Amino acid sequence: MTQLQFTLDLENLKESVINSDIEAVIKSAIVLVLNNVMEKERDDYLNVAAYERSADRRDYRNGYYERELLLNVGKVTLKVPRTRNGEFSTSVFEKYARCDQALVISMLEMVINGVSTRKVTQIVEQLCGESVSKSFVSSLTQKLDPIVNDWAKRPLNTRYFPYLFVDAMYIKVREHHQIVSKAVYIATAITDKNKREVLGLSVDHVEDFESWSRFIQQLKSRGLQSPKLVISDAHKGLQKAIQREFIGTSWQRCYVHFKRNIINKLPKKDSADIRKMIKRVFEAITIEDIRTFKNELMSQYGDIPKYEKALQIFEEGFEDTIQYMNHPEGMRCYLRSTNSLERLNQEVRRRERVIRIFPNTQSAFRLVGAVLMEYQENAYSRKKSL
Secondary structure, three states: OOOOOEEEEEEHHHHHHHOHHHHHHHHHHHHHHHHHHHHHHHHHHHHOOOOOOOOOOOOEEEEEEEEEEEEOOEEEEEEEEEEEEOOOOOHHHHHHHHHHHHHHHHHHHHHHHOOHHHHHHHHHHHHOOOOOOHHHHHHHHHHHHHHHHHHOOOOOOOOOEEHHHHHHHEEEEEEOEEEEEEEEEEEEEEEOOOOOOEEEEEEEEEOOOHHHHHHHHHHHOOOOOOOOHHHEEOOOHHHHHHHHHHHOEEEEEOOHHHHHHHOOOOOOOOOHHHHHHHHHHHOOOHHHHHHHHHHHEEEHOOOOOHHHHHHHHHHHHHHHHHHHHHOOOOOOOOOOOOHHHHHHHHHHHHHHHHOOOEEEHHHHHHHHOOOOOOHHHHHHOOOOOO
């Protein structure tokens, strides 16, 4: 074991103790220890102690330079030994870089988990006794770029995804000195082994046929095969993109959105009975019962004018909303709605709400991607199966 000889500045320590500044005491002790560690490392490198003559000497001392080190007790200034040839290097900063890395990772996790930049700077100041700028925290998050980009571009041809869920949400982004609304496209899926997985995301200007087509094409370029069923809301551009990009794929309209659209057209008064019958239709266990209950509903209420708009929506979207019945019974409760994706969107929204306005599109992609990666790791991966 290396034996260290410490030359302590007792006056400095005595003054700190008398003034009851315990942080200063700790800092002073750390500085003394680390300075002596580096001095010992230089002696070992030179093969000779100070003021000692030896034929085995490798180099000569060349004074010191100051370098700051950020620790959990605050920032300290160390005297780093030098040699003439400049080849000596101390291991102190390399070892403590692990602490810096842990701090950086913690700061990134705080940002991903919805802690505002202002609060992150306050937390770091409380932990380290040093303040960091908002721009530093923002630049720090850029370390996530290669991680998120690699995840977003990972191949999807390693397994088959029979069921695909897609949805879009809107965020605020600063662009050309203006605040604009942008659409975030998110796709999740159920694998052939009945496990959920987040497939990818994209940030685009608007939600239309062209942008949905680009998103689906991006997924296909990574190896995504045409699924058996795509579950989404009834966006016309999305329906058209699904029909064009996926051959032989059925479309399932989210029955939660569908029911909501119907009920919104019902009168608030005197509609309890028809609401019960609508609920009865979608609670049926067999496709035969669903069609029977639907026919009974239309027969009983189809000629009543105040229900006309609601029943028109019901009639037009009925077939698209019962596509889940063509798939295994054990899967139907997972396929008839986009509820699982809606919950994921809510988690993204919770983190996004802290930021409110993204400084640019890349920062939005970075944060949403990091949230999706974390969500899958913490939520989906713990579920062995559906």
